[in-house]
Amino acid sequence: MRRADRMFQIIQILRRTTRPVTAASLAEELEVSKRSVYRDVADLIGQRAPIRGEAGSGYVLARDFDMPPLMLAPDEIEAAVLGAQWVAERGDAVLATAARDLIAKIEAAVPERLRPYIAEPTIGAPANNAPARDGLDMARTRAWIRAGRKIRIRYRDQHDEDSQRTIWPVIIGYAETVRLLAAWCELRQDFRHFRTDRIVAAEFLDERHGARPGDLMKRWKRRIEKERGVRLP
Structure with missing residues (x-):
């Protein structure tokens, strides 16, 4: 993994949780040394990424931090489509429709080379043939x-x-x-x-x-x- 990609992934890991993430956890997920994580985080802070914390206690990304939207990776596409398929089968009528709309929007947004990950996925959610009827809206x-x-x-x-x-x-x-x-x-x-x-x-x-x-x-x-x-x- 290129260092620039690794630094971006550090931001992604920090933004998906509100709890401090230790350098050891980051190193394990990224498959690098803790020393590399310390250096990358220091550089991100130097580039004004709003990361709080320090070595030993863990790092937290400020909640108001935002980055411009980036193209989804193939694994991210399959994860999003799998989740939407599950909701389409098991969600209430409004959520099920929203899930199907989401899949259509993802398919329209990704480039042609990535559309097989939606049209021909390697994973899928089983059909729900016996859903219980809700007693409220x-x-x-x-x-x-x-x-x-x-x-x-x-x-x-x-x-x-x-x-x-x-x-x-x-x-x-x-x-x-x-x-x-x-x-x-x-x-x-x-x-x-x-x-x-x-x-x-x-x-x-x-x-x-x-x-x-x-x-x-x-x-x-x-x-x-x-x-x-x-x-x-």
């Missing part, structure tokens, strides 16, 4: 998550028992055949996960729950990390 749910508004639901659990809940939606999780809505439940005063196909009815309230969506997400992540002993991205 998923596109509107995503809008309510971003707006920090409450949803009142009637939920039927695995024992076929109904309950009324007022929830603060946090994030929608996509599994193979079902979707899960993570939310703060006012009834239980804790985070809960609701299968969307078990939601019998939903009322989208204008009332805001008062927590910033980003803060609520952080609280949910901390709960999951503590409960499952894993670190979420």
Whole structure:
């Protein structure tokens, strides 16, 4: 790998995470020595790249840093198309349409020599032949998550028992055949996960729950990390 390409890749690695990245991690991914990483990062800082940190503690790229758009590499094209194919098969109607539109836009944007990576991919997402039916409008749910508004639901659990809940939606999780809505439940005063196909009815309230969506997400992540002993991205 040319040094210029390696320095660009350092920027790419730093921009995909908010946590400090150590020189050892950079060296392992780039398959170079830590000494080379130290030299490259020093040169990037000298060229006014907004990288904070130092050897031993890790490096962080300022969130407001931006670079002009560059052409996708073949692996990036296949990764983007694979993800879009998966969403097209398993997402709700609005997301599925957006995923198919994304594939068409990528195909139109890349040069002719790269289009076989889309038309004749080496990887693919399997078809989802038995999707569960959602009990609420998923596109509107995503809008309510971003707006920090409450949803009142009637939920039927695995024992076929109904309950009324007022929830603060946090994030929608996509599994193979079902979707899960993570939310703060006012009834239980804790985070809960609701299968969307078990939601019998939903009322989208204008009332805001008062927590910033980003803060609520952080609280949910901390709960999951503590409960499952894993670190979420």
